[in-house]
Amino acid sequence: MVLSRFSQLGARFLKESGIGQFWVTRRGCVKWPSSHYLYPTKSLSFSTAVTGKAQEESSEQKEKITVTFVDKDGEEKVIQVPMGMSMLEAAHENDIELEGACEGSLACSTCHVIVMDMEYYNKLEDPADEENDMLDLAFGLTETSRLGCQVIAKPELDGMRLALPAATRNFAVDGFVPKPH
Amino acid sequence: MGQLLLHGWKLISRGFSSLTPHPLRVCIVGSGPAGFYTAEKMLKALDGAEVDILDRLPTPFGLVRSGVAPDHPETKLSHLPETWKQIVVNQFSRVAANERCSFFGNVNLGTTVSLSDLCKMYDAVVLAYGAESDRYLGVPGEDLGGIYSAREFVWWYNGHPDCSNVSPDLKNTDTAVVLGQGNVALDVARILLRPINELETTDIAEHALTSLRESTIRKVYLVGRRGPVQAACTAKELREILGIKDLHVCIQKADLLTSAADEEELKKGRIQRRVYELFSKAATSHQQHDIVGQRELHFMFFRKPDRFLPSESGNTVSGVRLEKTCLKENGASGKQVAVGTGQFEDLKCGLVLKSVGYKSVPVDGLPFDEYRGVVPNMKGRVLSLDQAEHAIVEKGLYVTGWLKRGPTGIIATNLYCAEETVASILEDFKNGLLTPSSGSPKPGRQGLLQVLENKNARFVPFSGWEKIDTKERMEGELRNKPRKKITTWEELLLAVDG
Numbered sequence: 001m002v003l004s005r006f007s008q009l010g011a012r013f014l015k016e017s018g019i020g021q022f023w024v025t026r027r028g029c030v031k032w033p034s035s036h037y038l039y040p041t042k043s044l045s046f047s048t049a050v051t052g053k054a055q056e057e058s059s060e061q062k063e064k065i066t067v068t069f070v071d072k073d074g075e076e077k078v079i080q081v082p083m084g085m086s087m088l089e090a091a092h093e094n095d096i097e098l099e100g101a102c103e104g105s106l107a108c109s110t111c112h113v114i115v116m117d118m119e120y121y122n123k124l125e126d127p128a129d130e131e132n133d134m135l136d137l138a139f140g141l142t143e144t145s146r147l148g149c150q151v152i153a154k155p156e157l158d159g160m161r162l163a164l165p166a167a168t169r170n171f172a173v174d175g176f177v178p179k180p181h
Numbered sequence: 182m183g184q185l186l187l188h189g190w191k192l193i194s195r196g197f198s199s200l201t202p203h204p205l206r207v208c209i210v211g212s213g214p215a216g217f218y219t220a221e222k223m224l225k226a227l228d229g230a231e232v233d234i235l236d237r238l239p240t241p242f243g244l245v246r247s248g249v250a251p252d253h254p255e256t257k258l259s260h261l262p263e264t265w266k267q268i269v270v271n272q273f274s275r276v277a278a279n280e281r282c283s284f285f286g287n288v289n290l291g292t293t294v295s296l297s298d299l300c301k302m303y304d305a306v307v308l309a310y311g312a313e314s315d316r317y318l319g320v321p322g323e324d325l326g327g328i329y330s331a332r333e334f335v336w337w338y339n340g341h342p343d344c345s346n347v348s349p350d351l352k353n354t355d356t357a358v359v360l361g362q363g364n365v366a367l368d369v370a371r372i373l374l375r376p377i378n379e380l381e382t383t384d385i386a387e388h389a390l391t392s393l394r395e396s397t398i399r400k401v402y403l404v405g406r407r408g409p410v411q412a413a414c415t416a417k418e419l420r421e422i423l424g425i426k427d428l429h430v431c432i433q434k435a436d437l438l439t440s441a442a443d444e445e446e447l448k449k450g451r452i453q454r455r456v457y458e459l460f461s462k463a464a465t466s467h468q469q470h471d472i473v474g475q476r477e478l479h480f481m482f483f484r485k486p487d488r489f490l491p492s493e494s495g496n497t498v499s500g501v502r503l504e505k506t507c508l509k510e511n512g513a514s515g516k517q518v519a520v521g522t523g524q525f526e527d528l529k530c531g532l533v534l535k536s537v538g539y540k541s542v543p544v545d546g547l548p549f550d551e552y553r554g555v556v557p558n559m560k561g562r563v564l565s566l567d568q569a570e571h572a573i574v575e576k577g578l579y580v581t582g583w584l585k586r587g588p589t590g591i592i593a594t595n596l597y598c599a600e601e602t603v604a605s606i607l608e609d610f611k612n613g614l615l616t617p618s619s620g621s622p623k624p625g626r627q628g629l630l631q632v633l634e635n636k637n638a639r640f641v642p643f644s645g646w647e648k649i650d651t652k653e654r655m656e657g658e659l660r661n662k663p664r665k666k667i668t669t670w671e672e673l674l675l676a677v678d679g
Contacts, residue, residue: 108593
């Protein structure tokens with residue numbers, strides 16, 4: 001248990017140090033970072049030693065926010081998200097089950113997240129038409145639903161909690177009414 | 182001695198097979214989004230799964246290739262180097278590159294290989310072949326020339342090899358009527374109305390581009406049985422067509438009046454609300470209407486087709502007789518349905534595109550719900566009726582995509598649909614329902630290859646598609662477009678050889 005936790009940290013460490021270059025997503029494809037969202041990154045010192053973590057964190061404090069993901073079973077996972085990174089990317093970096101089929105191109109709603117506090121929801125910029133178009137098609141839409149790919153880490157969002165929508169995916173039962181053409 | 186050796190070999194091989202459990206052999210019929218998402222989920226969920234994907238065409242990706250409109254705007258997000266269509270194609274191509282996955286193009290379920298053959302050869306068969314036919318309106322004159330289903334028209338402009346000869350005449354008329362107001366209806370209307378230079382840099386089929394360049398169509402009527410509150414399109418597609426350059430959009434303001442029942446629908450439906458807002462905005466916004474040859478889009482609500490009117494020759498369509506409708510609340514469902522008022526009007530036109538829904542076609546031996554146009558299923562498990570009319574599960578047979586839930590939803594909807602079907606397969610596998618407890622394991626791919634060889638049927642592997650792909654891209658590059666599609670069976674198969 002301890003070992004795997006350590007190795008997780010190490011893996012995250014490795015990935016994080018690569019920010020600002022390309023990184024490899026969970027699907028194994030090389031992705032471009034959303035560079036225009038990225039804050040200028042300091043050259044992070046590269047270390048795989050777990051003891052270096054604490055030091056690293058203090059110097060990074062202003063560059064990351066804490067976000068809690070709550071999955072459909074109610075389990076929580078607290079992660080650190082660098083400024084400028086989308087919640088979809090952050091979820092993938094941290095092995096959180098958030099689909100993101102269109103890889104952030106605003107063509108699906110599979111990275112649908114629910115902002116759990118209205119206070120935080122109001123800190124986000126209003127969704128653009130394109131995002132609303134996709135939210136229209138999301139399963140289990142709520143008043144504070146957003147697409148994970150459009151929620152970008154910024155200082156005010158520190159402490160935000162995001163719920164993954166419950167699996168209302170049974171087409172026959174769960175109110176999924178097919179629309180005629 | 183020889184016999185002894187052979188016997189010994191058999192023992193050894195039997196010993197091995199019990200050590201390495203035989204893989205779960207899965208066959209997926211159809212290589213569109215439903216098929217490929219199923220393959221992806223299957224391969225990811227089970228290390229021992231071996232997946233073969235069949236398609237009747239030499240080309241994979243189904244409606245991603247022949248359905249998605251060529252003129253959807255490029256993604257504007259600057260950090261993404263690719264469009265959604267390319268992203269999907271890349272994802273699916275990575276699935277096909279998996280060593281446990283094989284693509285068999287040019288293999289037709291029902292003619293090249295039968296469903297019962299597949300069920301004998303594979304542990305699980307997943308039907309994902311979508312909806313390749315159309316719903317009928319059932320009104321007089323439907324077979325006149327100049328009347329097409331929207332599907333045929335879409336396949337035509339997208340270069341589907343079955344519709345390269347459709348060649349609709351766009352030069353004898355200035356008016357087209359589209360029946361239906363869903364997203365497909367908006368797609369076909371948009372293609373007819375969009376300035377030609379905006380289509381020239383897309384991968385629209387060359388024959389369609391030539392025809393549209395010479396098109397005399399200036400007015401398109403989109404006809405719906407109900408009102409703007411009930412229109413079946415989504416906001417994205419509606420905004421796209423309303424945004425066409427120099428287009429004159431006509432919406433009768435009277436049609437925008439809402440009843441109490443309409444208000445109730447709007448309150449409940451977010452999509453409807455946003456669509457209705459777009460209609461209202463379009464109806465009231467100031468538009469320039471003095472451009473020579475300006476194209477017009479007319480939304481005609483509360484009308485249903487009564488009959489098609491023949492031209493003097495009697496062979497082609499010259500108009501549509503429409504009956505005005507009003508909405509009545511349907512007691513049982515609480516929904517508002519359109520009923521005729523007995524008032525008629527004729528609308529002259531030389532082209533009609535019927536966009537009233539796609540329809541799936543069953544194959545031999547497949548349970549099918551004719552009324553709903555889907556395969557009866559329980560979370561993707563195909564159901565049939567026994568002699569006492571009780572529903573029973575067809576062991577090892579599954580369904581996903583449009584064949585499972587009807588022709589609705591966007592590409593990504595298939596991801597959830599596939600997830601559900603794959604979960605059912607995994608559950609059945611874990612419960613030992615898919616692998617025979619005694620006897621030899623099913624042959625899977627080897628069995629299929631045998632059948633294809635016996636029938637002297639030539640299949641197109643994924644590498645064959647890659648040759649087509651390369652050729653199309655190269656020829657597209659010369660014309661400053663993403664690809665020049667190959668649109669006939671002969672040329673497609675020739676490109677595989679090349």
